[in-house]
Amino acid sequence: MNISEASKIVGISSYTLRYYEKIGLIKNIVRDKCGNRQYEKNDIEWIRFLMKLKDIRMPITQMKLYAELRYKGNETIGQRSEMLKVQKEQLLKRIKELTEGVELLDRKLEIYKKIGGNKNE
Amino acid sequence: MNISEASKIVGISSYTLRYYEKIGLIKNIVRDKCGNRQYEKNDIEWIRFLMKLKDIRMPITQMKLYAELRYKGNETIGQRSEMLKVQKEQLLKRIKELTEGVELLDRKLEIYKKIGGNKNE
DNA sequence: TATTGACTTAGAGCCAACTCTAAATGATAT
DNA sequence: ATATCATTTAGAGTTGGCTCTAAGTCAATA
Numbered sequence: 635m636n637i638s639e640a641s642k643i644v645g646i647s648s649y650t651l652r653y654y655e656k657i658g659l660i661k662n663i664v665r666d667k668c669g670n671r672q673y674e675k676n677d678i679e680w681i682r683f684l685m686k687l688k689d690i691r692m693p694i695t696q697m698k699l700y701a702e703l704r705y706k707g708n709e710t711i712g713q714r715s716e717m718l719k720v721q722k723e724q725l726l727k728r729i730k731e732l733t734e735g736v737e738l739l740d741r742k743l744e745i746y747k748k749i750g751g752n753k754n755e
Numbered sequence: 756m757n758i759s760e761a762s763k764i765v766g767i768s769s770y771t772l773r774y775y776e777k778i779g780l781i782k783n784i785v786r787d788k789c790g791n792r793q794y795e796k797n798d799i800e801w802i803r804f805l806m807k808l809k810d811i812r813m814p815i816t817q818m819k820l821y822a823e824l825r826y827k828g829n830e831t832i833g834q835r836s837e838m839l840k841v842q843k844e845q846l847l848k849r850i851k852e853l854t855e856g857v858e859l860l861d862r863k864l865e866i867y868k869k870i871g872g873n874k875n876e
Numbered sequence: 877t878a879t880t881g882a883c884t885t886a887g888a889g890c891c892a893a894c895t896c897t898a899a900a901t902g903a904t905a906t
Numbered sequence: 907a908t909a910t911c912a913t914t915t916a917g918a919g920t921t922g923g924c925t926c927t928a929a930g931t932c933a934a935t936a
Contacts, residue, residue, distance in 0.1 A: 637913075648913090649895055657893095668902060670913055690856035694893070708870065715867045722860045725853055732850050735811035739843045746836045749829065759882075769883090770925050778923095789932055791883055815923070 640673040644681045651681075657694065659684060659701050680704075690725055761794040765802045772802075778815065780805055780822050801825075811846055 641648045651671075654660045660681065664672045673681075687697050700717055703710035762769045772792075775781045781802065785793045794802075808818050821838055824831035 647895075650893085652914090653894065668913075670902095686856065686859055690853055690860075711867050711870065715864055718860050718864055718867075722857055722864075725857050725860070729850055729853050729857070732811060732846055732853070735807065736843060736846050736850070738807055739811075739839050739846070743836055743839055743843075746832050746839075749832065757883080768925075771923090773884090774924065789883075791932090 635673050635678075637671050637673070640671075640678065640681070644678060644685060646681075646685070654681075654684070658698050659694070661701070661705055687721075690721065691728070692721055696721075756794050756799075758792050758794070761792075761799065761802070765799060765806060767802075767806070775802075775805070779819050780815070782822070782826055808842075811842065812849070813842055817842075 635643075637648045637651055641651055644651075651660070655663065660677065663677060664674060666672050684697060684701075687700070688694075692700075696717070700714060703714050703717075756764075758769045758772055762772055765772075772781070776784065781798065784798060785795060787793050805818060805822075808821070809815075813821075817838070821835060824835050824838075
């Protein structure tokens with residue numbers, strides 16, 4: 635599939651797809667006879683995985699490192715595991731912070747309920 | 756307390772404190788005879804609350820709206836409650852996404868364990 | 877009195893992560 | 907054949923959120 639189709643199915647713009655390639659997150663995209671990018675199934679899967687890493691706030695620099703290891707093949711699986719473990723720890727920490735954030739909001743909402751009545755209801 | 760003391764106790768730079776004032780997140784800071792900022796107890800509390808909102812990824816534009824309502828006084832408590840409720844919903848959604856992220860990482864780590872052995876151990 | 881040091885301001889610079897522009901090429905539709 | 911349209915590239919511009927610089931003021935100390 636070409637770039638605009640790929641763009642649609644992964645949910646990011648063509649600009650961004652080219653940008654990811656430019657900075658090395660995506661590599662070895664096949665070109666057709668006109669020189670246009672032809673994204674294949676496993677490219678799409680990889681981009682989807684990248685989007686997941688992005689969702690969980692892995693910075694692009696980290697993703698790039700991960701991508702480099704991936705493109706080196708199976709002998710880097712140990713290193714990739716380590717990276718993902720670190721990422722997981724950070725995620726768990728973050729989830730804890732956000733959960734505390736919810737509690738803070740609940741406390742604040744409770745206070746507002748007491749002093750303000752509910753003028754918007 | 757002056758700006759550098761305030762900076763230390765809230766954990767953000769003097770630059771950032773002035774920037775927050777410039778964009779309207781913080782207002783009405785008392786000045787001493789020399790024109791230097793004198794942060795008071797309730798200023799510090801407000802800044803700490805702002806930092807919590809920031810931690811939970813409320814964008815500065817939203818924080819600014821919230822700040823404007825706060826500086827208008829108690830008649831805006833209804834609106835502020837609404838904002839915090841929206842923020843809370845977003846947070847809960849985010850927590851769910853991150854929890855799914857942890858699961859994704861666990862699945863990937865399981866796969867790596869199977870195919871790669873553990874070359875880093 | 878001279879200098880040191882913390883503060884003041886307006887505005888420039890920086891970084892991440894896009895987002896877009898301009899100019900060119902090549903395939904398809906009229 | 908000409909126009910239209912998606913694509914290509916390099917590189918410029920944008921946004922959010924700071925971060926710093928330059929030039930100046932003021933109070934305290936040697």
